[in-house]
Amino acid sequence: MSIKKKATQGSIWMSLTRTGINVVDFLVYAYLARILTLEEFGLAGFCFLFVEFTNTLVNAGVNQNLVQRKEWTDRYAASTMTFVAFMGLMASGMLVGIGAPIAYYNYSELAAYVIISLAPITLVTSLQVVVTGKLLREFKNKQMGIAKFCATLISAASIIALAEFGYGIWALIVGKLVNVTLQYVFLVFVSNVRLSFNIDRDNFKELVTFCLPLFWMVVLRFLNKKASNLFTGIVLGPVNFALLAAAHKAEVVINQVTMSSINSMVVPSFSRVAPDTDVGALFIRLVAITSVIVTPIFMGLAAIADPFVTIAFGEKFAPSAEYMTISAFSVFPLVIANFMPNLLISKAQTKAAFNITLVNIISNVIVAACTIWFGVSVMLICITVGNFLAMPIRFAIVRKHIFIDTKKLTFALLPSFLSALGMFLVVTFAKTHISNLLVNDVLTLIASVLLGGITYVLLSFSLFYNQTLKQVQELKSMFMKKRTNS
Secondary structure (H helix, E strand, O other): OOHHHHHHHHHHHHHHHHHHHHHHHHHHHHHHHHHOOHHHHHHHHHHHHHHHHHHHHHOOOHHHHHHHOOOOOHHHHHHHHHHHHHHHHHHHHHHHHHHHHHHHHHOOHHHHHHHHHHHHHHHHHHHHHHHHHHHHHOOOHHHHHHHHHHHHHHHHHHHHHHHHOOOOHHHHHHHHHHHHHHHHHHHHHHHOOOOOOOOOHHHHHHHHHHHHHHHHHHHHHHHHHHHHHHHHHHHHOHHHHHHHHHHHHHHHHHHHHOHHHHHOOHHHHHOOOOOOOOHHHHHHHHHHHHHHHHHHHHHHHHHOHHHHHHHHHOHHHOOHHHHHHHHHOOHHHHHHHOOHHHHHHHOOOHHHHHHHHHHHHHHHHHHHHHHHHHOHHHHHHHHHHHHHHOHHHHHHHHOOOOOOOHHHHHHHHHHHHHHHHHHHHHHHHHHHHHHHHHOOHHHHHHHHHHHHHHHHHHHHHHHOHHHHHHHHHHHHHHHOOOOOOO
């Protein structure tokens, strides 16, 4: 089977299983949003930020290194296991020694106990790195996805059961611990990896050389993704943090199912193409196809934010709708920018990938830090504008190593961008009339989604028939089996 087919099938399975995982996670999230107060909900989310941060540290480029190596050796895998286990112990210690005191002084004693209880998650996550690296290298996304989905189902059941017995925030903590433990057990089972530890200076040197630029990159990438949430929690408190987290939740789910699933296949697929392949042209095709799927979903979410937030999280989260609408417009620059670091990593250009992340830091973290004092809405608008303004710099960095024809990229993206914007305007103006006619939030949501889908298709084919037809054929070539080998 060709690399293109393997990568496509890997992305499909990744998307399917992530869809299942994120749907379950979203349902649990919505359930807890209704039974916990805004302050409790915000407290839990703020504590999980620390855990997410340490989880990124233990997988700082190690996975990519295992995937892009020409050969897999058990000795190198054992050295990697030792390396990440040590990182996991250090990161867990940071949670207890640094994260807990910060939570104690900024929030409460309860917050400190929550972070300490979550510290084992990082250690177990570190042990998963070698296992997932082997599965990704062998394009075994199906087995990996099913293992994670089963763990998610069991943990979700435990969270709901404990919450019904009145354990509140601790139900969520126990569920997270159950989830990460079961994931590790199931992943080891499906991968058939021989787990062992080894100390080899040469291997460690290779890991440090490859991963050190990526280490700082993932730290900055985390700050880039979580900047708005982090500064909101610190400056405005747990209630505003909860409102913003709810606004971002649906977007995170969509991103995990779509762009993150595709992005995870960039390194294993682009790193194995023939040397004479036009990588820039492949990148344009990847981004264009992704935009056809992702951009209308984000713009649709922006248009239906009001009824969606009320139905999903309840009336107390109504202010989240405005935040959701503003944030959704970042999809236009990010549908390109999100793939750039992994594109560079696939060609072993880790320092350039790090520079891209530095640009993201300036456009997101610094902007968020300076504008949060004026309110969440102002901060989100400024972050969105900053992402647009940073695109020329990102392109300049990438084009030093990989040529991308920006003119062709622009023409490839225009149909999906303009059609999605047109859909947003139609649904936004029609939503009030639909609401007055149906007098029911659920029916309004369903009708708005249907109107948006029909509008997007009509605009795409009526205004950009040739380009849209070409993209549909591209999708068919990716997802449909051919009689001849590709």
